Amino acid sequence: MRVQSGARIGLFIPTGLSVFLPACPPVRYNSRAMIEMSHVSVTYKGEVDALCDVSLCIPGGDFVFLVGPTGAGKSTLLRLLYRDLLPSSGALVVAGYDLTRLRARDVPLLRRQMGIVFQDYGLLPQRTVWENIVFACQVLGQPRREIRKKLPEVLDQVGMTHRCDAYPGELSGGEQQRVAIARALVNQPPLLIADEPTGNLDPETSVGIMDVLREANRRGTTVLVATHDKTSVDRLRRRVIAVERGRIVRDEGQAAYAAEAIPILTTTLPRRNW
Amino acid sequence: MLFLLHEALTNFRRHGLMTMAAITTIAVSLALLGGFLLTFYQVSNAARRAVDAFEMRVFCRQEIRKEALPALKQRITALQGVASVRYLSREQIWAEQTKNYPIDTSGIPNQMPDTFVVKLSDARRATALSEEIRNWRESVDSVDLPESEMNSVLRIADFLRNVGMAGAFVLVGGALIVVSNTIRISVFARRREIKIMQLVGATPWFIRFPLLIEGMLHGLLGGALAALCLLGAGHSLGNLVRENVPMLVPYLASVDMLRFGLALALGGALLGAGGSLVSIRRYLRAL
Ligand SMILES: Nc1ncnc2c1ncn2[C@@H]1O[C@H](COP(=O)(O)OP(=O)(O)O)[C@@H](O)[C@H]1O
Ligand SMILES: [Mg+2]
Numbered sequence: 187m188r189v190q191s192g193a194r195i196g197l198f199i200p201t202g203l204s205v206f207l208p209a210c211p212p213v214r215y216n217s218r219a220m221i222e223m224s225h226v227s228v229t230y231k232g233e234v235d236a237l238c239d240v241s242l243c244i245p246g247g248d249f250v251f252l253v254g255p256t257g258a259g260k261s262t263l264l265r266l267l268y269r270d271l272l273p274s275s276g277a278l279v280v281a282g283y284d285l286t287r288l289r290a291r292d293v294p295l296l297r298r299q300m301g302i303v304f305q306d307y308g309l310l311p312q313r314t315v316w317e318n319i320v321f322a323c324q325v326l327g328q329p330r331r332e333i334r335k336k337l338p339e340v341l342d343q344v345g346m347t348h349r350c351d352a353y354p355g356e357l358s359g360g361e362q363q364r365v366a367i368a369r370a371l372v373n374q375p376p377l378l379i380a381d382e383p384t385g386n387l388d389p390e391t392s393v394g395i396m397d398v399l400r401e402a403n404r405r406g407t408t409v410l411v412a413t414h415d416k417t418s419v420d421r422l423r424r425r426v427i428a429v430e431r432g433r434i435v436r437d438e439g440q441a442a443y444a445a446e447a448i449p450i451l452t453t454t455l456p457r458r459n460w
Numbered sequence: 461m462l463f464l465l466h467e468a469l470t471n472f473r474r475h476g477l478m479t480m481a482a483i484t485t486i487a488v489s490l491a492l493l494g495g496f497l498l499t500f501y502q503v504s505n506a507a508r509r510a511v512d513a514f515e516m517r518v519f520c521r522q523e524i525r526k527e528a529l530p531a532l533k534q535r536i537t538a539l540q541g542v543a544s545v546r547y548l549s550r551e552q553i554w555a556e557q558t559k560n561y562p563i564d565t566s567g568i569p570n571q572m573p574d575t576f577v578v579k580l581s582d583a584r585r586a587t588a589l590s591e592e593i594r595n596w597r598e599s600v601d602s603v604d605l606p607e608s609e610m611n612s613v614l615r616i617a618d619f620l621r622n623v624g625m626a627g628a629f630v631l632v633g634g635a636l637i638v639v640s641n642t643i644r645i646s647v648f649a650r651r652r653e654i655k656i657m658q659l660v661g662a663t664p665w666f667i668r669f670p671l672l673i674e675g676m677l678h679g680l681l682g683g684a685l686a687a688l689c690l691l692g693a694g695h696s697l698g699n700l701v702r703e704n705v706p707m708l709v710p711y712l713a714s715v716d717m718l719r720f721g722l723a724l725a726l727g728g729a730l731l732g733a734g735g736s737l738v739s740i741r742r743y744l745r746a747l
Contacts, residue, residue, distance in 0.1 A: 268659065297661030310652055324463045325662035
C-alpha cells in the first residue's frame, strides 16, 4: 500500500515561510498524508508532457488550491488522483491506496474515498435534485432508509433544501454546482476533489460555492480545488500549489493566487540539503 | 437489487422514443431472419417430400415361387437406406390393369411380375441399392428407378440447402450487428449515468446490470413483435395458398407458430443480452 522506504519522497512545507521549493525535495514520509505523489510524470500518447516530475504531499484535513494557467496540467493532476489516468512514471498514494498497484476492480474502492466535482456540474437532467443525490447512494447499494436519513443533512449543508424537487434545468449554475457538491459529499468521503468548480460562475456565486467547500473542509474533509478564481484564492488564504507547464512552480501555505515575491527572502534563503 | 430493476424499467420510460426505435429495429431484423427461416423451412420441406415421394420398383422373375417371396421382402427390408417395402402380387397388378385398360388387356395372359414397391429413407443411396438388388439374378428380373428425375430433385434440394445456410448465416450476422449497434446507441445515451456511477465508485456489475436487463428486454420485445408480424403474415399467406394454389397444400409443413414465436422472442432476448454485454464492455473500456 505504502511507498517503499527507499523511494519515500514527499514534500515538507515550512508553514509561514514563503519559499520557492526545489522540484523534488526528499522529506520524511508522512503517514497521515491523504495524497502523496513522488516524481510523477504523465505523457499523453507518448508526446505531450502534461506533468513532469511532480512531487507533493497533502496531509489529511488540508484545504489546497491548485492554480495555474490553462493547459498547465491541473486537470491531469486531478485525474491521476481518481485514477482516470495512470502516471507514466512515479509513485502515487491516495487515501492509503497505492494507485500504481491498484487493480482495476479495486478502483471503485478508491473512488468511494472521494467526492469529485467538475466545472460542468454533471447532473442528470431527467432527475430531480433529490434523485440526483440519491442516485450516488443507490449505485453503491445503500438501503433506502439510510439514504432518506442522510439526504436532508447534506442538502442543508449546501443550502439546497428548498429546491430539492427541482430539475437541474430549473436551477441556476451556482445552485447546480451546490447540488453536485452535495452529491460528492453525501457519502462523507475523506477527500473532495474539485476541478474548476466556479469556472462557469460569476464572482458572487463563486464566493458561495467556495464557502460550501470551506465548510466541508471545516467538518474534516480534505479539499483540493483546481481553480482560476483569483478572488476566492486571495480571500481564503489557504495553501496554494501553482503549476506551470506540468511542473510545480510554487507551493506555499496561506498564500495568494499570484506569487507574492519577497525577493530578498527567497534569494537569501540558504540552500539546504534536505 | 430492487433499485437495479427499477432503474432498468424507468430507463425504458425515460428514453421512450429511443426504446421504441431500438425495439422496432430489432423486430425488423428478427422478422427478416424469422421470415427467411420459415420460408426456407417450407421450401426445403417441400423438396424433401418430393424426394420422399420417389419409389423404387423391384420386379421379380416370372418363375419365382410364392413361398420365396416373404424371404425376398425380408432381404430388401434389411438393406440400408430402405424405409419400407410393400408387396404387390402379380394377380393384384393384373386385376388393376384389366380394370384400367380393359381393351388392351383382353385375351392376353397375365404377364405382370410380382413386385415390391420400395420406399427409401435415404434417396442418395438409391442408385447403389438398385445395383445391388439387380444382382440378385435368381429372383429379381429388373429394378425400376426414376433416376434422372430423382437426381435433379436432389440437386435442387442441395442447392436450396446451401442457399439457406448462406442466407441464414448472413441474416444472423446482420441481426447480430443491428442488435449490438442498437444497444450500443442506448449505452451511449446513458454515458452520463455511467460516468457518474463510475465516479462515485459503483462496481462494474452494478453499472452493467440495468443495461443488461434493458438490452434483454429490447431483444425480447423485438423478438415478440417480429413473431407477431410473422404469425399474421404466415396466416394470411397460408390462406392465400389454400385458396389459389391448392395443389401446393400437400407440400406445406405445419409450423408450431407458438413455439416458433417463443423461440424468436427468446433468441431476441439472448441477442439483446449478448449485444449489451459486448457493447457495455467495449464502451466502459473506452472511457
Ligand atoms: N486527453 C489528452 N490527450 C492529449 N493531451 C492532453 C489530454 N488532456 C490534456 N492534454 C494536454 O495536457 C496538458 C495539460 O492539460 P490539463 O491538465 O487539462 O490542463 P489544465 O487543466 O491545467 O488546463 C495540455 O497541454 C493539454 O493539451
Ligand atoms: Mg482543466
